[in-house]
Amino acid sequence: MTRSERREAVAGWLLVLPAAALLAAFTHYPTVATLWRSLHGQALHGKPPSFVALANYRAMVKDPVFWQALRNNAVYSAAVIPLSMALSIVMALAVDAATGARIRGRTFLRVAYFTPTILPMIAIANIWLYFFTPGYGLIDRLLAPFGFGNWNWLGAASTALPAMIVVAVWREAAFYMIFYLAALQTIPPTLREAATLEGASRFTFFRRVIWPLLTPTTLFVFVNVVIDSFRLIDQIVVMTHGGPDNGTTILLYYIYEVGFQYWDSGYAAALTAVLLAGLAVVALAQFLLLGRRVHYG
Amino acid sequence: MSERPVHGAAVRLHHVTRRWGTSVALDRVTIDVAAGSFTVLLGPSGCGKSTCLRLIAGLDEPNDGRVEIDGRDVTPVPPAARGVAMVFQSYALFPHLNVGENILFGLRARNVGKAERTRRLRDAAEMLGIGHLLDRRPAQLSGGQQQRVALGRAVVAQTPVCLMDEPLSNLDAQLRAEMRREVLALQRRLGITMIYVTHDQTEAMSMADQVVLLRDGRVEQDAPPDRIYAHPETTFAASFIGTPPMNLLPLERTAHGLTIAGTTTPLMTGRPDHRGPLLAGIRPETLRLAAAGIEARVTHSEFLGADTIVACAVGAGAARLLARLPGRARLQPGDRVAFALDAPPHIFDATTSRRIVHAAETPTRTATPVST
Missing domain, CATH: 2.40.50.140 (Nucleic acid-binding proteins)
Incomplete structure (x- = not known):
């Protein structure tokens, strides 16, 4: 190594250091600490938690609430992921078409679609709490003429989780629409014109040109929507507290409950470890399976 | 190579006007393009030549006037049903498809059978010398190769009319001269009607049967290259050519x-x-x-x-x-x-900028070839 090469290497490490230190302190260390903590019991009466090996994990297997949270989360993810992705593409296509057609009010359309993203979660929850209010909420009023109404959407076991799904889709789709819109606007308009001249229908053009060109965005959105669907908590805390009868308890909310309401941090750590492991497997699978089919411009 | 059932079709713009708000891109333009001819729409940027092409293709609609192809009024006809192919300035190749798929895109969209697709692809690839590139993506091709693929896509459509919008402007000077000869040879060989837009008078002079010189949305002169060179009708035509x-x-x-x-x-x-x-x-x-x-x-x-x-x-x-x-x-x-x-x-x-025909004017002398 020459002098200048050595100096460059030192400078490189120094430049990386702040980010690396933050990452280690706030991501890597907590992860490892969580894994270690999950092998310990509850801290009681001021005594340090005792080492219990895999007892927390054994308890988990027998915990019916854990299994229900897992089931709820599976239903929630299976609905929110495809619905919010499909809706975000449709909205992005609509806004993109409006841009091309130079119609009036396209700014309004964009703002309207993006609004859910800029609203704070508490505000969203309040809006939807009003929508879902039994009797005089928006949904019951709309349904009243058809003989329905006075239904406790968030209080009934059959509708609480679907109601949470609707709110989440509404919020997620608005956010990811922006990514699709950005991707759509990088596709040159001449491609559409060439396809039109070649006799391709709008659907053919979407299937054979737009959709393949959107795959990098789709992969990105997919990974994020999946992670989001396991990271949801604020909406549950504000709207249902996991009820009724754990009907809207999903994994992260259960972890929150165990860790910060029952103060069983060892068990919460074990639950967290399982969630992390699941997410890691999903992310890896996504990149390995889908990565090859993605066309990067 | 198999014989191709393609013949050129006549194209006519009749009193066509295109406005955007108050700005007039084309002002009552009438252009007649003979079947099987190589016609160049020539003019500076903003003269309306690309608008003409887009109106013929159906990618844009006139505010007034008529577009006819092969004697048929196609003004209300969608682009795909007009029997025109188009080569875009940017080539408009689909970046995720390989060369073969790009060329066959339209035939697949039109449900042309596999055997026929294969035959036409082989013919086009042979004609354009791109047989060895069929598996490549557009990003892996040079500018000239991309140009050939775009041509191939127009050729396999076997339409009677081919439109080209400044197709050579992204190529270097040497390649441009080479492609000029190839495009002309291709048009002659297929017998199709070629309508070619350019701002480069050299391309117009060297390729065209007929040059339509446009300026500010009007036809300045519509004549064969030698005529437009020897008898410019206006000072604009005089200064634009040569x-x-x-x-x-x-x-x-x-x-x-x-x-x-x-x-x-x-x-x-x-x-x-x-x-x-x-x-x-x-x-x-x-x-x-x-x-x-x-x-x-x-x-x-x-x-x-x-x-x-x-x-x-x-x-x-x-x-x-x-x-x-x-x-x-x-x-x-x-x-x-x-x-x-x-x-x-x-x-x-000097006031009207128009040519004055006078007694002293001698018959046209042979036009000097225009240098490149």
Whole structure:
């Protein structure tokens, strides 16, 4: 190594250091600490938690609430992921078409679609709490003429989780629409014109040109929507507290409950470890399976 | 290669107007393109030539007027049903499809059978010399290769009309000259009607059967290349065609005849019976050095190899006169020279910019080939 090469290497490490230190302190260390903590019991009466090996994990297997949270989360993810992705593409296509057609009010359309993203979660929850209010909420009023109404959407076991799904889709789709819109606007308009001249229908053009060109965005959105669907908590805390009868308890909310309401941090750590492991497997699978089919411009 | 059932179709724009708000892109334009011809729409940027092409393709609609293809009014017909193929300036290749898939995109969209697709792809690839590139993506191709793929996509469609929008403008000079020959050969071989948009008069002169010169949304002149070169109808046509452009100099009526204002040598003895100010149009290549003639002072000279472009100041207002002299003209700035004319000048009305036909005008001499 020459002098200048050595100096460059030192400078490189120094430049990386702040980010690396933050990452280690706030991501890597907590992860490892969580894994270690999950092998310990509850801290009681001021005594340090005792080492219990895999007892927390054994308890988990027998915990019916854990299994229900897992089931709820599976239903929630299976609905929110495809619905919010499909809706975000449709909205992005609509806004993109409006841009091309130079119609009036396209700014309004964009703002309207993006609004859910800029609203704070508490505000969203309040809006939807009003929508879902039994009797005089928006949904019951709309349904009243058809003989329905006075239904406790968030209080009934059959509708609480679907109601949470609707709110989440509404919020997620608005956010990811922006990514699709950005991707759509990088596709040159001449491609559409060439396809039109070649006799391709709008659907053919979407299937054979737009959709393949959107795959990098789709992969990105997919990974994020999946992670989001396991990271949801604020909406549950504000709207249902996991009820009724754990009907809207999903994994992260259960972890929150165990860790910060029952103060069983060892068990919460074990639950967290399982969630992390699941997410890691999903992310890896996504990149390995889908990565090859993605066309990067 | 198998015989192809393609024949050109006539294309006609009839009193076509296209406006965007208050700006008029095309103003009652009428253009007739003969079946099987190579027609170039020529003009500076913003003249409306690309708009013409898009109206013919159906990618845009006229506010007024009619588009006809093969005698049929296609104004309300969607692009795909008009029987036109188009090569875009940017080539518009699909970046995620390989060359073969790009070329066959339209045939698949139109549900052409597999055997027929394969045959047409093979023919087109052979004709354009891109057989070895079929598995590559557009990003892996050079500009010239992408151009050939875009041509291939137009060729396999076997449409009677092919539209090209500045197709060579992204290529370097040498490749452009080569592609010019190839495109022309392809059009001749297929017998299709080619409508080709360019701002490069060299492309127009070297390829076209018919040149439609456009300016500010109107047809300035519609004529074969030799005619437009020898008989420019307007000062704009005169200065747009030819390299370097035609000299346009103010004329003065004297007792001896018409002279360039401030000089004594008459350009012509006849007196056009025309009142009002006149302009003389003199092609740089019709000037040669002489012992006596139009006196001028050299201001600059540019040696190009086969010839030299000499810029001079002439007459009272020191108007600029360009002369194209063969070989290496050894002239220095400040040298006094005199020019004789090999061909009578073109005379234009300075007010209307239109050509004046007069008795002294001799039949057209053979057009000098325009350099590239």
